[in-house]
Amino acid sequence: MYTKSLFVCFFSYFFSILFGYFSLVYFDLGHLWLDIALAHIVATVVIFIFSVIYKNSSLYDPFWSVIPLPIFIYLILYPEVDESSQLRFALIGIPVTYYVIRLTWNWLKTWPGLEKEDFRYINLYQTFGRFKIFINFFGIHLFPTLMVNICLFPLYFAITINDQPVSFLDWFFCIFTILAVLLEHISDEQMHSFKKDQNNTSLTMNRGLWKYSRHPNYLGEILFWFGLFGFSLSQSFDNFWLIICPLSMFAMFIFASIPMMDNRSLERRPDYEEYMKNTPALIPNLFK
Secondary structure (H helix, E strand, C coil), X not given: CHHHHHHHHHHHHHHHXXXXXXHHHHCCCCCHHXXXXXXHHHHHHHHHHHHHHCCCHHHHCCHHHXXXXXXXXXXXXXXXXXXXXXXXXXXXXXXXXXXXXXXXXXXXXXXXXXXXXXXXXXXXXXXXXXXXXXXXXXXXXHHHHHHHHHHHCHHHHHHHCCXXXXXXXXXXXXXXXXXXXXXXXXXXXXHHHHHHCHHHCCCCCCCHHXXXXXXXXXXXXXXXXXXXHHXXXXXXHHHHHHHHXXXXXHHHHHHHHHHHHHHHHHHXXXXXXXXXXXXXXXXXCCCC
């Protein structure tokens, strides 16, 4: 069953990226990023169709981590300036590639296959049962796609229209973004090790990085998107308005993802309430 699930996942993603590419070839909306956004949505629709056929919206989950790499590659292949920097492409590409490989591999290690669906989706279906197909498409598929697309938008300014020489900012945000992914990486590995021990069943992970933050992996995720925004500043500090892109991701985690995970942990772990009292949701209290 697991092999079949991987087969379905591979082909659904192959066709989603293929149809997204066809969208870029045959449609011209007058602006490169609008073309990319349309291709991103077309690819999402393909994944949605597969998820409906196989009755499991968790098929969409790795799309979040997979799609940044083909969008990055498309941007570096079609710059709109003559003097684009190959070094800058590398400085941006290294953390993006690390992020994509690490997060996708992390999903693959924990994915049980198509027989299980994410609890958050099941809760949404139970809450809005009569509008399941609407919630499935707009809430579970399209909304995350638009969030990722918005947060990738600064790369248009950092790559496609950036003719400035490589500066300290490029190097700084390369290191910053790599460290953000590393934070997420270490957090997830610590959690995997904790869950492997059967003695920890129904207990709260409060060791390592999780001692200082209830969601250090989410903190790393958020900082990654702020890092991508930072690259746009090497083109011009006038691009600072693009900070609304990572701030939108930050808001999604604060008002949606973190409350959902905290509520689930409160239901499943008797010691989680005390953990919440003593541990901040995201940013460690370094002075405590």
